[in-house]
Amino acid sequence: MTARSDETRLSPSAGSALVSVAMRSIRAQRRRLAYFLMMPSLVVLIGLSIFPAVVSGILSFRVHPLYNPNVARFIGWRNFEDLFDDARFWESIRLTILWAVVVVAVQMVLGFLLAVLLDRKMRGIGLLRSLIIIPVFISPIAMGLTWRFIFEPVTGLANWFVSQLGFEKYSWLSHIDTSMSTLMIVDCWQWTPFVALILLAGIQSISPEVTEAARLDRVRGVTYYLRIILPLIRPVIMVVILLRLVDSIRIFDLVFITTKGGPGSSTLLASVYDYIIFEQGHLGLMAAYGFLILILINIIVVLFLNTLYRTEKAARLEELK
Amino acid sequence: MSDKASEVYEKTMRRAAYERSLTRRRMLQASAAAIGAAAAASFVPQEVSAASGKVVHFAPAGKRLDGTLRAVQPLFNKAFPNIELEVASLPVGEALTKINTYMNSKSDAFDVITQDHAQFPALDAIGALTDLWPWLEKDKAWYEDYKKDVDANYRSMWNVPKGPSKDEGGAGYVAAITPDGNAMMTFYRKDIFDKKGLKVPETWDTVIDTVKEIHDPDNGVYGYAAAMKRDFWSGYQFYGILRSWGGDHFIDWPNGDFTVALNGDEAFKSLSMLVELAKYQHPVSSNASEDEINASFANGSALYSPLTWGTAVLNDPTYTDLHEAWHMDLSPRGTSEKSAHRALAGGFGQFIPTWAKNKDAAFDWMKFLNSPAEDVISAIVTAGGQPSRSSALNAWRDRKPFFEGLLKAFPVAVVNAPVIPEAYAIMGATGEEVADACNGQKSIEDAMAAMQKRVTRIMEDSGYYN
Structure with missing residues (x-):
């Protein structure tokens, strides 16, 4: 009996080896489980992001006419060279940057003012906050069509109001000098409430002790907002700016429905131009342009996040001093 | 006598027998009804097709485009109860490109598609067009009538390559037919x-x-x-x-x-x-x-x-x-x-995609839609359509000066x-x-x-x- 037990008993080194094998097996099982659990996200990521990006990367080095795919072939960097040689491409980039800077700036200023107005206790303020967000939820197509009719130059509602006020009719979307600013008005109408609500949430998250202390110190009016509120909601502001900036660079639906880049090429923003290139069947050129827009957005995001990180770090250091 | 005619005849005779009190007058009435029904039924066989199943027709949206299809749909449902017709549409600006994208991906989602004339060479290059000859050949009477009624200059635009089709001594095949006429x-x-x-x-x-x-x-x-x-x-x-x-x-x-x-x-x-x-x-x-x-x-x-x-x-x-x-x-x-x-x-033509699942029924629908029948033409015109058939344009030209214009334009039409x-x-x-x-x-x-x-x-x- 004892002899048999001795036979079955393992030496210490063999025991630890067994434990290590068992641990390895458990770890492998866990790893397999982890991979299994990650699989759905990986499939979605690969299928919807990585695969299209790779295909579109390959496409950007090809001539691939949508209407005559039989002649598709590799052409190296030519699509990119064509874009850099195209004055309309540079103009579309210029217009997109102008658009992003102006609409984000206007929306931030108006959004902050609106947030300040909404940051008070009064009857019906909850309802007002709910109503003000409505433009954000309107379908861009429906909104674009509605604004197109409102801005119709001869019989539209906008010019009816203008003429009722005794002014001359305005060309709105019909003239190269006014079409861009008209679209900016519409975009601001739609997105300013969104900015306002986020900023409002930021304002309301400020500790009451801080606002109380400011009140006791008789910090009021513009100084109160500039010196107390704005610095405290700076991280929120930066995030909103980032979101709106990226969204503005990608703007498509509103412009496509209302002007499709016209009159002439006066509202030909990057995404619209890229879609028109697709519509005309130049899939390779479209992919190349898409990549350039992606790079542009990434540069802006990285620069922005970098600035955000630095200012935050500087502010923290200031606080520590 | 066709099956349908025999069925109508038998039904009438059974009814007469059921009434028992057969007078000579009733007998004559029943016979006349049976003969009338048989004669009427003999004109219908082209419409009573063996085809059945579902037909999905994709067309750009608009009174003149999907609107006319939807206007004719109830008439078709009545004449072809075995075929279930579904009309799908998208705004015209979007639809033209989407159709080519669908065809590039060899989509079998649609049995008939309405597309702008300028897109047909591209559809041909993709290999999306079906030669309609096998179906046209089956109903030559209808085809001859269509050829006679639609201006040859306009009709030949829907052949690939453009010009007379093989049956008319040319090189093209009939890739589409159209109840829709248009010109600048x-x-x-x-x-x-x-x-x-x-x-x-x-x-x-x-x-x-x-x-x-x-x-x-x-x-x-x-x-x-x-x-x-x-x-x-x-x-x-x-x-x-x-x-x-x-x-x-x-x-x-x-x-x-x-x-x-x-x-x-x-x-x-x-x-x-x-x-x-x-x-x-x-x-x-x-x-x-x-x-x-x-x-x-x-x-x-x-x-x-x-x-x-x-x-x-x-x-x-x-x-x-x-x-x-x-x-x-x-x-x-x-x-x-x-x-x-x-x-x-310009105008829009209807083609059967190469990858369509129900081509026989699809052609029945196309033929019905391009019928010279007064109720079909009336449905199309009142829905906002603009026929390509000269008989229809002539019949409505007094009420629609646009049709008068089309009649002038077709003989001098060139591809757009x-x-x-x-x-x-x-x-x-x-x-x-x-x-x-x-x-x-x-x-x-x-x-x-x-x-x-x-x-x-x-x-x-x-x-x-x-």
Whole structure:
């Protein structure tokens, strides 16, 4: 009996080896489980992001006419060279940057003012906050069509109001000098409430002790907002700016429905131009342009996040001093 | 006697027997009814098809497009109870590109598709078109009637390659049939022209003077309007004038010479005319597609357009009070030797995709839709359609001056774009340059140089110059 037990008993080194094998097996099982659990996200990521990006990367080095795919072939960097040689491409980039800077700036200023107005206790303020967000939820197509009719130059509602006020009719979307600013008005109408609500949430998250202390110190009016509120909601502001900036660079639906880049090429923003290139069947050129827009957005995001990180770090250091 | 006729006969006789009290009069009545029913039934067999199942028809949205299909659908359901018809649609601007995308992916989601004529060479290049001959051959009576009734010049546009089909001694196959006729024409307010003693301009050199006569922007009335939205809309305006001067995108594309000819005299005259007209244009024009232009015609703020695709909607009393005032005629021509009235013919045709699942039933539906039957034509016309059949156009021409215009345009119709897969890309590229020139963003010379360069690049990419 004892002899048999001795036979079955393992030496210490063999025991630890067994434990290590068992641990390895458990770890492998866990790893397999982890991979299994990650699989759905990986499939979605690969299928919807990585695969299209790779295909579109390959496409950007090809001539691939949508209407005559039989002649598709590799052409190296030519699509990119064509874009850099195209004055309309540079103009579309210029217009997109102008658009992003102006609409984000206007929306931030108006959004902050609106947030300040909404940051008070009064009857019906909850309802007002709910109503003000409505433009954000309107379908861009429906909104674009509605604004197109409102801005119709001869019989539209906008010019009816203008003429009722005794002014001359305005060309709105019909003239190269006014079409861009008209679209900016519409975009601001739609997105300013969104900015306002986020900023409002930021304002309301400020500790009451801080606002109380400011009140006791008789910090009021513009100084109160500039010196107390704005610095405290700076991280929120930066995030909103980032979101709106990226969204503005990608703007498509509103412009496509209302002007499709016209009159002439006066509202030909990057995404619209890229879609028109697709519509005309130049899939390779479209992919190349898409990549350039992606790079542009990434540069802006990285620069922005970098600035955000630095200012935050500087502010923290200031606080520590 | 056909099966259906025998069935009707037997049913009638059974009923007569059931009534027991057979008088000679009743017997005669029953026999007459049976003979009548048998005779009526003998005209129906073409419509009572063995085909069954589901047919999905994809068409661009609009009164004239999916609207007419939906108007005919109840009649079809009644005549073909075994076939379940579904009409799917998307806005026209989106649909044209989407159809090609679907066909590129060899989609079998649709059994019939309505597509713009200019897209057919591209569909052919993709291999998406079905030769309709096997079905046309089965019902020659219907096909002969269709051939006789639809202007040969217009009908041959739907063959690939364009021109007479094999059964007519040509080289093409019938790729599509169409109950929809369209051509670019002059639209004008007859009441205003009559009042001012003006004639519809016959040549381009009289157009500006005519426009000046009727232009009165201080009173909200504009002498000229056209769908000048950037991209292909402007491209068609330019091409319409270019063709009337005898010019074209290429030196001689029907005979294989694809040398780009957009730096010539005809192109210059055409673009100059559009730039000059822009000075008098209704402000909506610069961003307008057909919809906005029709609205400006309908509300009385635009009075004349030398080149408009338009639709029959302007003669629709439910759409505009001016439905009797809007008349249509041939677009002006140039004054050179090569010039002529050349109406760009457009329209939408129906084809069966190569990958369709239910081709027999699909053709039954197409044939029904293209039927000369009065109730079908009436459904199409009242829904806002514009038939291609001359008999239908003639029957309705008094109520629809647009149809009168179509009858004039079809005999001088030319294809609305070179019949090559790159047509749409070319229209888009030229249209962008035209729009820039007309809005003062480019000089005429710069726009022409850009057109020449871009179209050459498109053709190079497609291997035309190798």
